[in-house]
Amino acid sequence: MKPLPEIRLMSTRPALDARPLDKRVGLIILATDHTSEPDFRRMVASERIGIYVARIPYANPTTPENLRKMQPALTDGAALILPDEPLDAVCYSCTSASVVIGDAEIETAIHGAKPGVPVVTPPMAGVRGLRALGARRISILTPYTVETSRPMAAYFTERGFEIASFTCLGFEDDREMARIAPTSLVELAREATDGKAEALFVSCTALRAALAVSGMEEAIGRPVVTSNQATAWNCLRLCGDETPRLEFGRLMTLPLPRD
Structure with a gap:
């Protein structure tokens, strides 16, 4: 077995940044x-x-x-x-x-x-986003069941929004929600948006809705706010x-x- 090399300890240490990232x-x-x-x-x-x-x-x-x-x-x-x-x-x-x-x-x-x-x-971020866009009358699209969607309707109503329409897809498994294609969300947004709504809120962090925002906005002609966006x-x-x-x-x- 060859002898191990001598390991030298540096006499000085490098200066440290306050954080690796700002x-x-x-x-x-x-x-x-x-x-x-x-x-x-x-x-x-x-x-x-x-x-x-x-x-x-x-x-x-x-x-x-x-x-x-x-x-x-x-x-x-x-x-x-x-x-x-x-x-x-x-x-x-x-x-x-x-x-x-x-x-x-x-x-x-x-x-x-x-x-x-x-x-x-x-x-909370959705409410802030809708307010930043000046929207008060909204449509909401969720992938959830009716039971799980009801608290969502109450949340936005309690914060002063008028819900022009509320559409849910009836899914119970968030892993399946993640498998809905962004292109499908564009068509779903078109169907779910009421003509009197000023914006559409698409709920659920499992949905790949952030990838579809620009397509949804183009399809419905008004702003779209999604959970992850x-x-x-x-x-x-x-x-x-x-x-x-x-x-x-x-x-x-x-x-x-x-x-």
């Missing part, structure tokens, strides 16, 4: 999620902004009861993202669960691990990125409104 976005997603992570890497990640992901347990079918069961895992999920280091935003990427659990409860749970961090949920926009603006990204819809050209 901004940090934490993303809490479902164990079954196929879509949120690629969407955030596509729309948010850059040489300046890093995306750091934690997955939490989730079991189909997508019912209000099963969605609510994720709440206890939110603190532990947030704690797994760069422990003991600050984040610039945390997004819990589940629209229907956010509606069922409640934005305030989600914020409290995440603050249990990451005190003071801005928390973003898809319905809205949270990506919200997180970008919280990180100080105001770059217009029209390929992901009109919303991606606008500033974040003050609540």
